[in-house]
Amino acid sequence: MKVNGRVLKDSLELRHSDDSGYNIRTKCRVSAGSVILEEKLLAAAIAPGAAQKQCRYCLSMISPKVLEAPIYCSRCGHAHYCTHRCMKDDVEAHAQSGECTLLQSEARREELGSLLRETCLALRLLQKKPPQPALLSNWAKFLDPASRNDAGVLLLAARAGADARNCAAAGGVAGAQELSEKAAAEAVCQVFTNSLEYEPLLPVASACAGSAAHQGEPPAVMYQLASRFNHSCRANAAYHFKPGGTIVVRTLVDVETDQEICVSYLDPLQAFPARAAQLREKFCFTCACERCCEESPACRPGTPGEGGPAHPPSPRAWFLSAMAPARLPDEAPAEDVRKGMAAIRDGLAELTEQAQELFLRDGRAAQAWAVLEAGLFQVVRMGAHPLHQRCLELYSCLASACRVCARRGAGVAALRRAALYGLLQAAAVEAMLAVGEHGAMPQAARIWAETGALLCEVLAAELHDFRQDPTQTESSAIRGLGLHSNQQLSQESSEPSMLEQGVYSNTILDSSMHSEGPATVQLQPGECLVAHAAPHSPNNGADPVAAVDGCLHGQDSHHIAAQHASRAGARQLQQQRELSAWAQVLPSDGELVAHASIPEPPAEFAAVLCATWRALLPTALAPGGGNEQSMPAMPCLAQPDGANSCLDSHACPLPGSNVQPGKRQRTAAEASEGAAHSAPAAEEDPAAASALSGDAAGVHQQDSLEGQGLDFRLLGEPAGLTSSHAQPSSKATLAAALTSEPGLSGIGGEQLERLERIAHGAAMCQAHAAGLLQIVLGRSHTLTQSSAFSAFFANLPYRQAAAITQLALQLSMEGSL
Numbered sequence: 098m099k100v101n102g103r104v105l106k107d108s109l110e111l112r113h114s115d116d117s118g119y120n121i122r123t124k125c126r127v128s129a130g131s132v133i134l135e136e137k138l139l140a141a142a143i144a145p146g147a148a149q150k151q152c153r154y155c156l157s158m159i160s161p162k163v164l165e166a167p168i169y170c171s172r173c174g175h176a177h178y179c180t181h182r183c184m185k186d187d188v189e190a191h192a193q194s195g196e197c198t199l200l201q202s203e204a205r206r207e208e209l210g211s212l213l214r215e216t217c218l219a220l221r222l223l224q225k226k227p228p229q230p231a232l233l234s235n236w237a238k239f240l241d242p243a244s245r246n247d248a249g250v251l252l253l254a255a256r257a258g259a260d261a262r263n264c265a266a267a268g269g270v271a272g273a274q275e276l277s278e279k280a281a282a283e284a285v286c287q288v289f290t291n292s293l294e295y296e297p298l299l300p301v302a303s304a305c306a307g308s309a310a311h312q313g314e315p316p317a318v319m320y321q322l323a324s325r326f327n328h329s330c331r332a333n334a335a336y337h338f339k340p341g342g343t344i345v346v347r348t349l350v351d352v353e354t355d356q357e358i359c360v361s362y363l364d365p366l367q368a369f370p371a372r373a374a375q376l377r378e379k380f381c382f383t384c385a386c387e388r389c390c391e392e393s394p395a396c397r398p399g400t401p402g403e404g405g406p407a408h409p410p411s412p413r414a415w416f417l418s419a420m421a422p423a424r425l426p427d428e429a430p431a432e433d434v435r436k437g438m439a440a441i442r443d444g445l446a447e448l449t450e451q452a453q454e455l456f457l458r459d460g461r462a463a464q465a466w467a468v469l470e471a472g473l474f475q476v477v478r479m480g481a482h483p484l485h486q487r488c489l490e491l492y493s494c495l496a497s498a499c500r501v502c503a504r505r506g507a508g509v510a511a512l513r514r515a516a517l518y519g520l521l522q523a524a525a526v527e528a529m530l531a532v533g534e535h536g537a538m539p540q541a542a543r544i545w546a547e548t549g550a551l552l553c554e555v556l557a558a559e560l561h562d563f564r565q566d567p568t569q570t571e572s573s574a575i576r577g578l579g580l581h582s583n584q585q586l587s588q589e590s591s592e593p594s595m596l597e598q599g600v601y602s603n604t605i606l607d608s609s610m611h612s613e614g615p616a617t618v619q620l621q622p623g624e625c626l627v628a629h630a631a632p633h634s635p636n637n638g639a640d641p642v643a644a645v646d647g648c649l650h651g652q653d654s655h656h657i658a659a660q661h662a663s664r665a666g667a668r669q670l671q672q673q674r675e676l677s678a679w680a681q682v683l684p685s686d687g688e689l690v691a692h693a694s695i696p697e698p699p700a701e702f703a704a705v706l707c708a709t710w711r712a713l714l715p716t717a718l719a720p721g722g723g724n725e726q727s728m729p730a731m732p733c734l735a736q737p738d739g740a741n742s743c744l745d746s747h748a749c750p751l752p753g754s755n756v757q758p759g760k761r762q763r764t765a766a767e768a769s770e771g772a773a774h775s776a777p778a779a780e781e782d783p784a785a786a787s788a789l790s791g792d793a794a795g796v797h798q799q800d801s802l803e804g805q806g807l808d809f810r811l812l813g814e815p816a817g818l819t820s821s822h823a824q825p826s827s828k829a830t831l832a833a834a835l836t837s838e839p840g841l842s843g844i845g846g847e848q849l850e851r852l853e854r855i856a857h858g859a860a861m862c863q864a865h866a867a868g869l870l871q872i873v874l875g876r877s878h879t880l881t882q883s884s885a886f887s888a889f890f891a892n893l894p895y896r897q898a899a900a901i902t903q904l905a906l907q908l909s910m911e912g913s914l
């Protein structure tokens with residue numbers, strides 16, 4: 098290995114620059130999907146929660162058989178192994194580093210809590226030959242109370258580590274050397290700066306296993322070289338792990354000679370504030386990557402209040418945060434436009450927080466579904482573009498929440514709803530790729546794969562229902578009575594109400610921003626998967642914010658489109674010189690173009706997904722459907738002026754909003770009272786009760802896109818999911834597989850066609866995921882029936898699984914592979 102211009106891995110070199118310390122660059126052009134580094138572990142440590150489940154040496158999960166007769170270090174009792182061989186190979190490092198001594202002390206283990214993992218890793222790092230050049234520790238920043246309020250905790254870890262090592266040395270452990278607190282503190286900081294989390298199945302993990310990401314903290318791992326990649330929120334490389342801890346780094350796009358190679362330390366789908374906060378809190382640095390420079394408020398056009406430099410934002414940043422305060426006249430003063438956008442931004446930010454709290458932290462799926470869905474439609478009506486980055490985060494949460502509700506008893510109709518949100522999420526992440534955010538490719542692959550898996554689940558549930566009752570019509574399927582119908586949402590029923598939790602805040606409502614109709618979204622005939630956002634022309638040319646922050650406005654026909662199905666639309670955009678007003682602020686041509694090396698979806702993509710969307714939509718239940726009693730009572734959000742009518746009752750997503758015209762609805766305050774007295778809305782309001790009960794008369798159904806219930810056109814059209822009316826060609830293999838399944842011979846034409854559409858959509862999602870995964874993970878992970886992909890189909894009867902897998906395989910071959 099060489100440093101400062103010397104060769105590292107044939108094509109890589111580690112260079113020092115003053116502003117970002119060491120970074121890794123290519124010495125030659127590298128094409129997308131190339132392995133640029135494959136490296137063995139330098140050191141690893143297991144999180145306390147996983148101590149008995151994962152091998153401390155090779156990091157693999159310990160088999161149930163071994164767990165019956167565990168293999169562990171008899172001194173500390175906390176180092177578990179998968180085989181005697183692993184224990185033998187680890188014995189020296191475990192003892193010499195002082196880790197064994199540290200783990201023997203119950204008091205220390207408790208004192209350190211989750212920091213035990215980092216402390217053990219620091220000890221193991223110190224036991225190795227120090228990597229050269231020395232690893233960055235960011236020591237001054239980590240231990241400065243001004244930049245980190247838990248600096249004291251790091252010192253605690255350092256002290257505990259040093260004590261343990263000194264005890265081991267004093268106790269005569271062979272090879273254990275004394276350690277100063279200072280050296281231990283520096284090693285702890287090096288761990289915080291350079292370690293990675295070992296998640297061997299990612300990015301396929303959450304798609305395949307679903308639960309892997311939620312099984313507690315993964316091991317922390319360090320590498321000589323791989324730990325030295327700088328971060329970018331628009332990374333051009335991504336890593337994954339092989340069993341045993343070896344890391345593989347692959348380029349996501351073509352990388353030119355001498356270009357820096359960066360990976361992402363976080364989920365790049367997050368909006369700028371969340372990313373910035375995470376990097377600051379976890380790594381103590383302010384990201385200086387290209388994307389952050391484009392998205393940070395400091396880089397946005399100057400506004401009187403914000404004082405940033407007056408230059409236009411990048412088209413990408415604009416596109417992914419497009420919004421148009423609705424109901425503002427063309428000549429609205431810039432101040433009104435600004436206020437409108439601020440209200441939308443606040444609304445989205447609040448919903449993101451609610452998603453974090455309700456679902457991710459508290460696991461309240463039903464409440465999260467109801468609250469987020471209501472809020473989402475509201476902010477979209479206020480003018481947020483449905484492909485706004487923050488909507489993407491909400492779709493993700495809604496898809497998971499609906500899926501959890503389906504499992505807890507809301508049935509197949511909730512599962513269909515989950516699939517709708519899955520498709521929206523996938524469309525939004527595809528939009529990111531289409532406008533050049535290639536760092537999101539691993540996430541895009543995972544999301545397409547998950548959406549495919551969700552569609553498979555819908556299919557399996559529908560087939561199950563059909564077998565149970567072959568006479569059932571679609572309308573009985575609507576009630577979602579089939580799948581898991583005897584399970585209640587009991588886990589949530591005893592939870593405090595949303596209002597008690599204070600989740601109903603009206604801060605996202607601003608009376609001036611209420612919209613009568615959807616934000617202006619224009620579709621062109623025949624376009625497939627086209628996302629549009631029409632920027633408001635700068636009506637006061639002096640204020641670029643008004644122009645640039647993209648007020649979508651009716652009479653302003655300039656629009657921007659990213660055609661996801663074939664990236665031609667994004668390319669076309671540059672040529673659309675009718676984008677005159679927008680063109681004034683576009684920094685340069687060609688920025689809204691996907692990287693040429695990103696795989697395009699298979700040819701029939703758009704038509705198939707639109708058909709799948711249409712097949713799901715009429716029978717996807719609104720919140721509260723399916724399993725009535727324990728679903729949350731959902732009052733309509735009150736308007737700030739105290740009026741108690743629903744914002745937009747013909748399209749209100751909430752149960753209870755489909756009451757007779759003129760019927761008084763409950764205010765949030767009344768609902769709060771009702772909730773506080775644990776009197777379900779259902780008892781007070783027969784219409785709401787009927788909606789909650791899943792009764793066909795009361796359920797929000799959408800018999801067609803014109804349905805009176807929740808109008809998904811608002812989201813589906815701009816995401817391109819309704820824009821193709823071309824019928825995808827029928828796949829004979831699927832139809833044959835479906836009709837030949839035992840118990841399905843009597844399946845009717847319409848029902849069969851619906852199921853085919855869903856199955857075809859599943860295959861298409863998997864095929865596109867496979868194309869992306871081939872870049873991220875390599876050819877060995879290409880879709881095959883024997884690969885991990887088969888796990889998606891675990892719920893399906895074998896023949897459908899085989900037919901879909903085969904079709905997906907064929908499509909991925911025909912398509913981008």
Ligand SMILES: C[S@@+](CC[C@H](N)C(=O)[O-])C[C@H]1O[C@@H](n2cnc3c(N)ncnc32)[C@H](O)[C@@H]1O
Pocket residue numbers: 117118119120232233235290291324325326327328329380381382383384385386
């Ligand atoms: C794993 S190290 C990367 C290698 C490091 N540059 C070095 O000199 O060894 C991570 C540290 O590099 C710096 N860094 C990485 N990416 C950065 C970015 N996008 N912006 C600013 N600093 C960054 C931060 O100090 C961060 O804590």
